[in-house]
Amino acid sequence: MTPFLALPALTAYLRRAGFAVRQADVSLHFFLEYLLTPERLEAMLAQILERPADGMSSTQQALVRDIRDRRDVWTDRTAQVRRFIEDLRQEAGFFDPERCIRAQTNLYRLLRMASLSWFPTSFTFNTFQHPGIEDYAGMIRFCDDRQANPFLDFYERTIPDLVARAAPRLVGISISTTHQAPGGLTLARLLKRRFPDVHVTLGGRHILRLRDAFEKEPDYLPEFAHSVVLQDGERPLAFLLDRLLSGRPWDDAPNVGFSRRGKWIETPICGHEPLPELPTPDFTDLDLRSYLSPVPILPIRFSEGCYWGKCAFCSRYDNRRFMTVPPERAVAHLAELHSRHETPCFTVNDDCLTAPYLAEVARGILDRGLRLDISLWCKPVGAFTADRLDLLAQAGVRLVRWGLETGHPRILKLMNKGTRLPETLRVLGDASRAGIWNHATVIFGFPGETREEAGETLRFLEENIDRIHSSIFFRFVLLKYSRIMQRPEDYAISEISESPSPFGSDHPFVCREGMDGAALTAFLEEAQTYRLKDLYGHPFWYYLRIREYLMLYVSRYGLDAVLNWKVSPGDLVRYDKGSRIQLFFERPADVPEKILDGICRLVELGGEVGLSWIRENLKKAWLIGYAVEGERVVATMTHKRPLERYRRRIEEKTGLNLDGYLERGYTAVRPDYRGMGLGDRLLKGLVARSPGWKIYVTIRMDNEPALRLTARNGMRLAATYINERTGHEIGVFAAGAAA
Template identity: 30%
Template sequence: MKVLLLFPPSWHPSQPYLSLPSLTAFLRQNGVSDVIQRDLNIELLDILLTEKTCREFYQKILDKLKYLDRPGSPCRDIPGEQEKRQVLIHAVETIPAFAKKVEPAKNTLRSEGFYDLKRYMESVSIINEALGMLSALYYPSSMTALNNDMRYSVYSSREIFQALDDEEENIFLNLYQDYILASILEFSPKVLGISVTSTSQIIPGLTLAKLIKDRDKGIHITIGGSVFTKLIENIKNVHGLFSIVDSFIVFEGEHALLELIGQLDGKRDFRKVPNLIYRDSNGVRVNEPFFAEDLNRLPTPDFDGLPLKLYYAPASILPVQTSRGCYYRKCAFCNLHLDHRNFRLRRPELLLEDIHVLSQKYHTPYFFFTDESVPVNQLREISQGILKNQWEIRWMGGVRFENALSRDVLEKMYESGCRKLVFGLESSNQRILDLMKKGINVDVVKRILGDCLKTGISFHLYVIIGFPTETEKEALETLDFVLNKDYLNSPGFSCLPSLYGMEKDSPITQNPAAHGLRSIMAPSGEDLGLGYFYEVEQGMSPEEAERMYHYVISRLSEKLCPFPYNYSLSDGLLYITHRRHALPF
């Protein structure tokens, strides 16, 4: 049976995402040999960012301008159309110069020129500005290498369905038709899986699903990923989704997808497919209890078929997982733990085998552990295993500020190739940390960051501005903490603030009053909403928090260049390693 797995735009173009390689490996291990995986995000970027495509868009934009300026056109007197016209004129004036620059910019990022910071920044700027100019054809929609923006809300099924047929503003509708659709239909898969792990992929993913379903209703289209895992109850009430998608796989997908393929090739009894949401004559069904994979029975991810040479980096940085779920699961603001039913570890010897096999097969020493947070014992075992085998590996991953993360552990990690750690600091104020239920102590934070500086491990800090009851003074305290000159002067330091948003199913929503909230409200019209509005009893209001957030961003930008470390964590790993010494791959 032919199976096609797709990863739609938009996502960071530096490295592949782990979902498709994990599924592909499992299917191939279990006898599904005719499976192809495609990263449409990087494929489309590579198509768009050529001189040929830029010139094609240039002509289309000229034609649109002629249409808007035709005699008797009512567009001349409509304010919104005049704004569109100005954007199109600017694109026509700009595209010819960018058309000659886009391919050299891509080549710079894929070569040693990547490590020249000036050339790196110029190339990133050229790519994003060029994409902005090309997307003028679909104004007010726009796109960059990392994201896409449309006036349609991804939290409203009504607006999503409007976007799917909007040839004027849906950037991806014509892109798929012109460059992608024919190859999918020619392959003629029996099962087509689409991974949607970010809200920026919702409209691109569903647009693709509708185009395929309109042309071949015999293809079973299933969508998986963390976004729709958080929307199980919502999916049950939005029946229109099942006119373009046959099923959704929520939580983990290896066994679910394998069983779905088996049922489509046999009795078609979808009740036997774990984690599946589908519609039958009795309505929408959700197959429970939900199934969680045994990580120690899963194969090493398989990246074969993905165009590793197309990613915007001179070497492959491969994602791997040491665990699934979050071992802590208590942070009041977080719903990431909902992506997996429970916390499970992969045995260190299997993880070390993953690293060795992938390193040899894909000729790279670079790895990114994508866990929510890697437990300290796992870090210790990984480090000892790499050192014992004398492998030249360079890696980074997310961790918590645990007291067990001692100087000795950090030194072993550095020796094994750890060059950067990603921490969720959120706040440097102990009251706020306690209210968030972070379970960390500011003194421990300072000790660990100090030890990182001494051992040579760089670090990234995530910060949240505007957690309920936080005052301006407390937010500024966190700002002062991250502007520590020792941190700012350390190679590879990065910090990314985010504005607090109340996420669906986060613990704070279960007891708002305990967190100083007067009320929480679901936004009207958002039947696929992932968050809430809220009112506070004390501290900064949401509006005040937003102003503080912009102030924090501006202060950080004065002290900290976003490139490459804030722009891309994986790019930063390459930069850190290159600054110290190159590896032999």
């Protein structure tokens, strides 16, 4: 969807040093020029129809059945693939909400279909899985397996011509994620075998994590490459190029690892190139208009390291080297890229920039008169004041991915993020009021976290949906250089295993407390479903998939408009929140069990009533009113038969006679549906369907919205009393005399 930053950053540095450099995004060419074409997809479709589904997962088998049962639908999709791609590249299609999400959805459907041609491989634009890649031997088998490797034919068709035209002395392959490793290593292996005079080196964030595996099994590196760059790549690559071009030995290049006669060798680490001295990234020989967005979205980086460096789960724990590009130079980079590539859109890739620094950058952007759209990663700390957040919004910040991680105080303390939940809520509220979209990252499965504590995080998200506009859930991964790995006893970890694969970064562990692996898997499956259906109710942003796309939509339509959009999952029709609400008034026995579950959750979310007997009391109620939109209950109100002991307690405190009354209660409206008049509509509907009944309701006297609703509907204050448990003044309101 967007280019990676590593290649343009290195290209700029090497070109400034006088080297001739050519960069290519082979992933872009693989997906959009090789794979997603009508002819190739139709051939795959025919192949899948003839292929047995033996050994496939239930999901894959269901997909095969759907292809066989609806061949005409899939044929039509393959025929329209170019239109889906162009809808994402052109403004008219991209900014039409339904065309945009339908184009994306259909492209992902086609990718899942294409994966079946290389079963057991499974992939999308940014994910890749193959069960046989468990070690280097498995990776080598995959690289050479034409039936399972989707990249091999593409590379054999395109790479020889590319190498012949460029005549390189060195080819560097950047592998930034686990999912890029199979494709990147297939390319490296092909290059090394086909072009013995070309030095192949590997780099990138994920390659750094493979260092220990190469050290343990050094014989495998020569199967793929001559060397790997182990730290920052600027100086090592310049050194390698200088030695290779001059015909001198390269094995004393700094920051490099390689294998020689079965032994792993690492050269000394040299000082890194100071970040402020690096040139503006050079994207010039990437075809930016070919990416799937109507305008180029360029990544950029303004820092290295982390100014906090204390998060217990992070592999940067205790990393003291933190450096930023001076604000004025950061603004100059943005201005240069904005002018050179005619794009206002940037995603700032730094994990953790300080609020004062970002405020300085924002002032520089405004002083230059730049009109930009920016997304950031930030930590929600108090330094993000309302004034600073307003300044960021004025400078073009449309979306911030906040490291929330958890909504439970105990887990947050263990994580040692340096944030506090009340402060976080204030920051997110101020950001939302400034028009910034707040996207929260959440980690489940932190060592010792119980299911109840994880559930509290879900509740935290739901209670604060007015300021936490979207979220993504991650499963906790134990990383090698984290504080938890260094001091597992502090986190009740009793056993840590080696990563099951050299290509992974996780270390399986056993914890004496909290959820085990199976319980966490079950919770996450439920939580992901809950996030889509119940927490957010099929929001438009979920179907956009890409956070950079969301940034563009917030810029075009504004936060409130995009936040208001829902999607019907069956036909992918966009509609406005509240436009499809249905009201129901039913006897308890007629309320579907799933709806009753939703009513109970909504009442619990309100937090104003005791939770022990909600379901039991609802089943004994006179009449239940509720509002549904999509698949979830968004408001509810009930006419209950009050328990006699409860009614008498009120009568004793107030002197009222409530015999023969129904009690109006269990009133709750989802936070994101308040202000739509649902409480008033439910109240009137219940009253109209309860003829002959006298009604009373108890309300805290500081609950202004409930007091206004009650007054509008003709109920008067009959008495007050003090709730001895909470100390609140409670009003008893009745329709008709209650004395």
